[in-house]
Amino acid sequence: MLELKNISFNAEGERGKVEIVRDITLTVPDNKFIVITGPNGGGKSTLAKLIAGIEKISAGKIFWNGSDITDMSITERARLGIGFAFQQPVRFKGLTVLDLLRIAAGKPIKIDKACEYLSEVGLCAKDYINREVNASLSGGELKRIEIATVLARDVKLALFDEPEAGIDLWSFNNLIRIFENMQKSDKERTIVVISHQERILNIADEIIVLADGKVEKQGTKEEILPEIIGTKYAAGACYKLKEGAGENA
Amino acid sequence: MLKMDPVQMQLIREIAELHDVPEGAYNFRANGESVGRNTTANIDIQSKTEGSGIDIRIKDGTKNESVHIPVVISESGITETVYNDFFIGEDCDVLIVAGCGIDNCGKQDSEHDGIHRFYVGKNSHVRYVEKHYGSGDGMGKRILNPVTEVYMEEGSSMEMEMAQIKGVDSTERATVAELKKDAKLVVRERLMTHGEQTAISTYKVSLNEDGSSADVVSRSVARDRSYQKFDACIIGNAACSGHTECDSIIMDNGRILALPALEANSVDAALVHEAAIGKIAGEQLIKLMTLGLTEAEAEEQIINGFLK
Numbered sequence: 432m433l434e435l436k437n438i439s440f441n442a443e444g445e446r447g448k449v450e451i452v453r454d455i456t457l458t459v460p461d462n463k464f465i466v467i468t469g470p471n472g473g474g475k476s477t478l479a480k481l482i483a484g485i486e487k488i489s490a491g492k493i494f495w496n497g498s499d500i501t502d503m504s505i506t507e508r509a510r511l512g513i514g515f516a517f518q519q520p521v522r523f524k525g526l527t528v529l530d531l532l533r534i535a536a537g538k539p540i541k542i543d544k545a546c547e548y549l550s551e552v553g554l555c556a557k558d559y560i561n562r563e564v565n566a567s568l569s570g571g572e573l574k575r576i577e578i579a580t581v582l583a584r585d586v587k588l589a590l591f592d593e594p595e596a597g598i599d600l601w602s603f604n605n606l607i608r609i610f611e612n613m614q615k616s617d618k619e620r621t622i623v624v625i626s627h628q629e630r631i632l633n634i635a636d637e638i639i640v641l642a643d644g645k646v647e648k649q650g651t652k653e654e655i656l657p658e659i660i661g662t663k664y665a666a667g668a669c670y671k672l673k674e675g676a677g678e679n680a
Numbered sequence: 681m682l683k684m685d686p687v688q689m690q691l692i693r694e695i696a697e698l699h700d701v702p703e704g705a706y707n708f709r710a711n712g713e714s715v716g717r718n719t720t721a722n723i724d725i726q727s728k729t730e731g732s733g734i735d736i737r738i739k740d741g742t743k744n745e746s747v748h749i750p751v752v753i754s755e756s757g758i759t760e761t762v763y764n765d766f767f768i769g770e771d772c773d774v775l776i777v778a779g780c781g782i783d784n785c786g787k788q789d790s791e792h793d794g795i796h797r798f799y800v801g802k803n804s805h806v807r808y809v810e811k812h813y814g815s816g817d818g819m820g821k822r823i824l825n826p827v828t829e830v831y832m833e834e835g836s837s838m839e840m841e842m843a844q845i846k847g848v849d850s851t852e853r854a855t856v857a858e859l860k861k862d863a864k865l866v867v868r869e870r871l872m873t874h875g876e877q878t879a880i881s882t883y884k885v886s887l888n889e890d891g892s893s894a895d896v897v898s899r900s901v902a903r904d905r906s907y908q909k910f911d912a913c914i915i916g917n918a919a920c921s922g923h924t925e926c927d928s929i930i931m932d933n934g935r936i937l938a939l940p941a942l943e944a945n946s947v948d949a950a951l952v953h954e955a956a957i958g959k960i961a962g963e964q965l966i967k968l969m970t971l972g973l974t975e976a977e978a979e980e981q982i983i984n985g986f987l988k
Contacts, residue, residue, distance in 0.1 A: 485966055505969040514970065521967040524927065525899075525985035534981060535971045580971060 433459040433482065433588060433621065438491030440477055451477045453644035454491070459588075464614045465623045466632050468664045469641035475625045476518060478641065479590045482623075483515040484508045495588070514586030518593045518625075520577035523564045528576055531564055535583040548579040551612070553605045571602030578609060589613075591624040595631070610634060629665045632656055640664060683715045684708070684752070691752040691781030694813040698748065702777075706748040707734055709762070711755050723747055723774075733763035733795075736776075740769035740801065748777045751794065756786020756820045761793040770801040770833075779811040782822040782848070791823035798828070800863075803835040810840070814847025821849040828855045832863035834889075843870040844879065845987065853881045859920075862891035869898040870987045873906035873934070883912040887920035887949065896924040901983050902934030913941040916949025925954040929986060 440452040452474045459465055467475050480486040482493065484505040492501050500508055509515075523531070532545040546556030552575040562568065564576060574594060581589050594610070595603055607630045613622055614634045624631055632638060638655040640648040648655050659665045684692070688710050692698050701716065705723035708716040714734075719725050722742040726735050736747055749764060766776065784790045800806055814822035830838060844851060857865050865885060873879050885894045894914055902908050914922035926938040940953035960982050968978035 483970055485970070505966060506972060506974050509970050509972040517963075517967065521961070521963045523964060523982065523985055525988050526981070527985075530981075530985060531971075534968060534973065537972055584971060 432461050432494075432496060434494040435459075435482075436492045436494070438481060438488045438493065440474075440481055440486060441489045450644055452481065452488075455644070455646055457639065457646055457649060459621060459623060460637075461621055462619050463621055463636040464634060465621070465637045465639065466635040467623060467625045467639045467641055468627055468632060468659070469647065470664070473642045474644040475641050476592050479515065479592050479623065479625055482588075483513055483590055485515065509584075512585075512587035514581040514584050514589045516577045516581045516589070516591045516594065518596050520573040522566055522568075522573070526564050527561050528564060528579075529560045531576070531580055532583045535580040537584070540583070545583070548583045549576075551582055552576070552579045552609050554579070569602075571598040571605075574598055574602065574606065575609070578606075585618075586620060588621045588623065591622070591626075593625050593627075595626060595628050607631065627664060629660065632659075632665050684710055685754065687754045687783050688752045691754065691783055691813065691815070692750050694815075695752075695779035695781045695811040696748055696750045696777050698750070702746065702748045704746040704748070705736070707736075709749070709751045711753055712758055712760050720745060728763060731763055732760065733765070736764065736766045738766070738768045738772055738774055741771050742769065743771075743773040746775040746777065750778065751780040751792055753780070753782045753784075753790050753792055756784050756790055756818055757788030759789070759791040761795065763795045764797070766796070766798045768798065768800050768804050768806055770803060772801065772804040772806070774804075774806055776806060776808045777810075778808070779813070780824055780826075781813040781815070782824070784814070784816040784820045784822050785818040786816075787819045789821040789823055791821075791825070793825040793827070795827040796829070798830045798832075798838070800830065800832045800836040800838055802833045804833075805836070806838045808838060808840045810842045812844035812848050812851065814849065816847075822847060823850045824848050825852045826854075828853075830855070830857040830865065832857065832859045832865065832892075834861040834863065836860075837864040838866070840865070840867045841870075842867070843987075845870065845872045846874075848879075849875075849877050851877075851879045851881075853879075855881075855883045855885075857883075857885045857894070859885070859887050859889070859892040859894065861889040863889075864892070865894045865896075867894075867896040867898075869896075869900075871898065871900040871908065872903070872983070872987060873901075873908055874903040875906060876904070877906040878908070879906070880909045881911070883924070884915070885913070885922065886915045886917060887922055888917045890919040890948075892918065892920045894920075894922045894924075896922075898926045899928070899987055900926070900936070901929045901931065901987060902936050903931045905933045907935045907937075909937040909939070910955075911937075911939040911941070912953075913943060914951055914953075915943040915945065916951050917945045919946065919948035921950045923952045923954075926956070927954075927986075928957045929983065930957055930959055 549556040912924045938955040942951040
């Protein structure tokens, strides 16, 4: 179980200190599919980065399965089973898809195992396994490989930062399918997705609405979704395409 | 059997990935003398009558054969200049594996300057692999200054893989190539320097006739206080195409000078160059750390992949 206790995050802006996350306290139950939504600049991506250790909190405590992980490094949190999929996947000259999946798995996995992960994200394994994770891959391909690295790690808590950002409609439909499959999977893992997408919100067990660095609403999909449907917080694919790719809050 | 000691065998493993005597033709040189040689029906190796070195003659039509000519130096204070000439006939397809390993535990410098000349016959394909490696903790330096000259006849092609990943204190590599009609040269250079090492690599590739092409790509990493200079010039004298690229990672207090250059002497010469030098991106380290690697492990993975 993930518990955030009174966490805050301040950043230095042009006009001095800016509060990005303000005194958030929340509990993420085990083995649930949680979607965090809310307006741009509301602190969603920052919150995910604070949980993964990519950003350091300014105040408060983070507990994972009862242990205080507040001062742990990214590496230590990763080794406890916390995974993070980037909004903008990172490219590597020279590292192949197979190399990355092997690093993710933490052991020399066989090619057929790596292929399984790629199949799970809808990529034809033999076309990709030896490709370099470089600029020759499209945004949608990179995104799916990014998700495959999280699957390969067999994490207990998977954080996905706006998986729909920067991909085309065709890739988007595939992406939704990947998340639907993850939601149905009987694996014991908690999934936290940051998204505005109605179709992703629709498969959530629980929805958290974050605005202005605070939790505005939290509850089951049945409670929250009717309140936010049709707003920016829960948009259809076309809305997203019109808006362009993602945010960086 | 080869007359080599365990240190020399270790060097052979590093530079030629050989654990035993290879199949096909070979000439092993250790501490300035030949310690093993084999010729085949199609590939002859003769010592030069004047000066130091060997002539390798490959008959027309020789296919799927290989020549290994590794050099190792395990004594401190050896300095040698060796001339190896390869005469490759027409319609051949061969693999040539060269390379030099120096283990220097002594106080004096050890130096091997190999001058390799390739005469590649019409429509022949050559894959050339050359690795350099240094080891030993003596005060004496490990110095390698290879010179490679390539003369390519019509329709021939050559792939050159050059790697120097560890332990060579000073290297100055010069490569010159001249290509005739439809000849094709592909060069992949990988280099890592550390400590106080210096490495200079110079290429001059002349595309002299129509249809010739060259692709010269270097990937390098400069760590600690090492210095690298990559100076590659492609000269287009006909309707040809040339591409040169230098991509480097700089770390610590390393320094790199990249000078990709193009010279077009024909209106139909299509020439492109690229160069990039940068440190490892912070987001690359963070990504691998979220996969459970420490920062140091992530750095190694990024460098290993980059130089693969």
